Amino acid sequence: MPRTPLSRERVLRTAMALADADGIERLSMRKLAGELGVEAMSLYHHVAGKDEILSGIVDLVLGEIELPASGADWKETIRRSAISAHAVFSRHPWACRLVLTTGPSPARLRFMDSLLASLREGGFPPGLTYHGYHALDSHIMGFTLWQGNFPASEDLAALAADFLRDFPTEDYPDLAEHIEQHVGGSGHQGESDFEFVLDLILDGLE
Amino acid sequence: MPRTPLSRERVLRTAMALADADGIERLSMRKLAGELGVEAMSLYHHVAGKDEILSGIVDLVLGEIELPASGADWKETIRRSAISAHAVFSRHPWACRLVLTTGPSPARLRFMDSLLASLREGGFPPGLTYHGYHALDSHIMGFTLWQGNFPASEDLAALAADFLRDFPTEDYPDLAEHIEQHVGGSGHQGESDFEFVLDLILDGLE
DNA sequence: AGGTATGCCATACGCTGTAAGGTGTCAAGC
DNA sequence: GCTTGACACCTTACAGCGTATGGCATACCT
Numbered sequence: 001m002p003r004t005p006l007s008r009e010r011v012l013r014t015a016m017a018l019a020d021a022d023g024i025e026r027l028s029m030r031k032l033a034g035e036l037g038v039e040a041m042s043l044y045h046h047v048a049g050k051d052e053i054l055s056g057i058v059d060l061v062l063g064e065i066e067l068p069a070s071g072a073d074w075k076e077t078i079r080r081s082a083i084s085a086h087a088v089f090s091r092h093p094w095a096c097r098l099v100l101t102t103g104p105s106p107a108r109l110r111f112m113d114s115l116l117a118s119l120r121e122g123g124f125p126p127g128l129t130y131h132g133y134h135a136l137d138s139h140i141m142g143f144t145l146w147q148g149n150f151p152a153s154e155d156l157a158a159l160a161a162d163f164l165r166d167f168p169t170e171d172y173p174d175l176a177e178h179i180e181q182h183v184g185g186s187g188h189q190g191e192s193d194f195e196f197v198l199d200l201i202l203d204g205l206e
Numbered sequence: 207m208p209r210t211p212l213s214r215e216r217v218l219r220t221a222m223a224l225a226d227a228d229g230i231e232r233l234s235m236r237k238l239a240g241e242l243g244v245e246a247m248s249l250y251h252h253v254a255g256k257d258e259i260l261s262g263i264v265d266l267v268l269g270e271i272e273l274p275a276s277g278a279d280w281k282e283t284i285r286r287s288a289i290s291a292h293a294v295f296s297r298h299p300w301a302c303r304l305v306l307t308t309g310p311s312p313a314r315l316r317f318m319d320s321l322l323a324s325l326r327e328g329g330f331p332p333g334l335t336y337h338g339y340h341a342l343d344s345h346i347m348g349f350t351l352w353q354g355n356f357p358a359s360e361d362l363a364a365l366a367a368d369f370l371r372d373f374p375t376e377d378y379p380d381l382a383e384h385i386e387q388h389v390g391g392s393g394h395q396g397e398s399d400f401e402f403v404l405d406l407i408l409d410g411l412e
Numbered sequence: 413a414g415g416t417a418t419g420c421c422a423t424a425c426g427c428t429g430t431a432a433g434g435t436g437t438c439a440a441g442c
Numbered sequence: 443g444c445t446t447g448a449c450a451c452c453t454t455a456c457a458g459c460g461t462a463t464g465g466c467a468t469a470c471c472t
Contacts, residue, residue, distance in 0.1 A: 006450080029429065041430075042451050051427065100303075100355040104365075109373065109381060116380035128377040129380075130387045133350075135403040142348010143340075149306040159310075167315065174322035174335075175315060181336045197407070204406040235460060246462075248420050256460065277427080 006036060008046045008056075016057045016092075022055075024094035055102040061095040062098065063106035064088045067114040073110025075202055078115065085111075085140050086194050093148035096141060112137075124205070132205045139201055143194055157183055214252045214262075222263045222298075230260075230300035231320035259310040267301040270294045273320040281408055291317075291346050292400050299354035302347060304349060307382065314319025318343075330411070338411045345407055349400055363389060369389065 014035050019027050029050060033040040045110040047053050066084035068077045089096045099108065113135065151159055160179045169176040218239050225233050233255060236292045239246040253259050272290035274283045295302045305314065321342065325335040357365055375382045 028427085030427090038450095038453050041453085044430075044449065060299040068383060088263065097303075097306075100351060104369075109369070109378065112384070113378045120380055126383060126387065131399065131402045133384065134399055135406060138349040138352050138403065139344065141352060145306060145351065146344050146347060163310075163315070172315065172319045174326055175319035177332060178277035178322050178336060178339065180317070193337065193340055194273050196337045197344065200341060200407060200410040201403070204410045234458080236458085240423050244419095247463095251419065252463075346434085 006038060006042060006046050010036065011043055011046050012053065012056045012060060015053050016060055019094050022091060024098065025093070039165055051102070054098055055105055058095055058098045058102050059105040061088060061092045062099070062105060064091075064109060065107075066109060067111060068118040070114075070117060070121065074118050075206065078118050078122075079116075079202060080138050081115065081199065082136060083195065086144050086147060089140075089144040089148065096145045096148055099141065128205070132201075135201050135205070136198075139197055143197060188190045210290075211224055212242065212248060212252050214218050216242065217249055218251050218259065218262045218266060221259050225263060225300050226298060230304065257308070260304055261311055264301055264304045265311040265313045267294060267298045268305070268311060268317060270297075273317060274321060274324040276320075276327065280324050281412065284324050284328075285404065285408060287321065287324075288342060288346050289401065292350050295346075295350040295354065302351045302354055305347065334411070338407075341407050341411070342404075345403055349387055349403060353400070376398055 011032070015027060015032050018035060029040045029043055032053075033043055036043075038048055040180060043053075047056065065088050068074075068081040068093050103110075112133070116129060116133055119132050122131060150156070163179060164176065167175075217238070220279075221233060221238055224238060224241060235246045235249055242249075247278055249259075253262065255336055271294050272287055274280075274287040310318075318339070322335060325338050330338060356362075366389050369385060370382060373381075
């Protein structure tokens with residue numbers, strides 16, 4: 001029974017699945033190899049090393065992002081793309097952190113160019129395009145990153161309880177209020193928060 | 207010649223200095239111990255483990271941030287604090303990444319509360335305070351994080367040269383323009399970019 | 413002087429990424 | 443049919459990591 005041979009493609013796909021399932025920090029060469037029914041060193045015939053695997057799966061993730069379409073209304077098209085990016089990073093929370101540490105990948109450059117092009121087409125002069133791009137990119141990455149490390153709602157409840165015990169409400173009234181907004185959140189901390197700030201930036205740029 | 211004994215304080219201070227000098231990823235228990243003229247296991251009599259060291263030094267860094275003062279003009283006081291936070295994180299680029307992975311520390315909670323209080327004092331209703339806080343916090347962390355992983359200017363020049371060679375300018379005209387803005391940057395990508403988006407958010411909230 | 417607490421060290425375990433070299437299988441050429 | 447060589451995978455080993463366990467010397471209190 002000959003097993004299907006390895007390939008860069010298969011290695012990266014499996015690595016991505018493993019990162020999604022167990023978290024990126026639990027992804028090791030040995031475990032990835034085991035998942036593929038193979039020993040660790042065999043992977044090195046298809047990828048240069050772990051770094052290449054990491055940048056490889058980041059690129060796969062970035063490729064899932066819907067690029068701002070050319071031609072249409074700049075605000076709406078950028079909005080759609082930003083929300084798509086946020087959704088993609090929410091599906092793969094580890095990717096957001098990796099984008100920062102791995103170098104700029106082809107998919108990243110393509111995204112950057114599309115976003116910049118949309119701004120220019122929207123009539124922004126170079127200077128404002130420059131700043132607008134940074135505002136948007138930093139919001140997409142920063143906010144999502146922040147959200148990805150936010151405790152899951154069950155943990156949050158426990159954490160909030162701890163806090164309210166250790167730090168009496170009367171000393172930190174505003175923080176207590178904020179925490180309650182998170183816990184009892186009408187619309188949990190989800191899409192809407194991201195979009196609120198996104199619109200703030202888009203309207204501000206306009 | 208009795209050496210000065212270890213202490214939690216001394217361990218954390220040295221860890222911080224080492225992180226500043228070599229980068230957080232090069233900070234190991236063995237190296238930290240060596241720096242203190244001691245073996246690795248001796249550290250465990252003063253801190254519970256590496257995680258506690260990490261959250262400890264993050265807390266030290268967060269403590270350096272100037273809190274929004276109570277009473278004054280909300281916009282100006284938040285602006286000052288945000289810029290202070292940005293400056294602090296620029297001094298300790300590793301800290302920004304760690305804030306996300308270590309749990310909320312006392313200094314973090316204090317900062318959150320002050321920021322929230324300033325917004326409330328500025329007349330914001332609970333809902334807008336909630337969103338405004340996230341917009342500001344996410345910008346401070348996200349933007350600074352992004353900036354911290356940005357290639358140093360000498361590397362940037364090399365990277366930009368690589369890019370302009372591999373990806374012909376005519377295929378990615380907007381990206382090429384953006385890169386040139388970074389390289390030849392009138393005011394490099396420094397304080398001004400951070401403040402531009404900060405003001406965008408502050409004005410938007412207002 | 414004896415007991416005990418304190419502060420540090422030595423050893424060891426299981427984990428990591430990966431360099432170097434070995435082994436088995438299979439296709440092409442004579 | 444046999445040899446040759448390429449290819450895919452494996453074995454072993456090394457240096458490093460965080461840390462559990464237990465030992466030892468000093469210093470203080472009774």
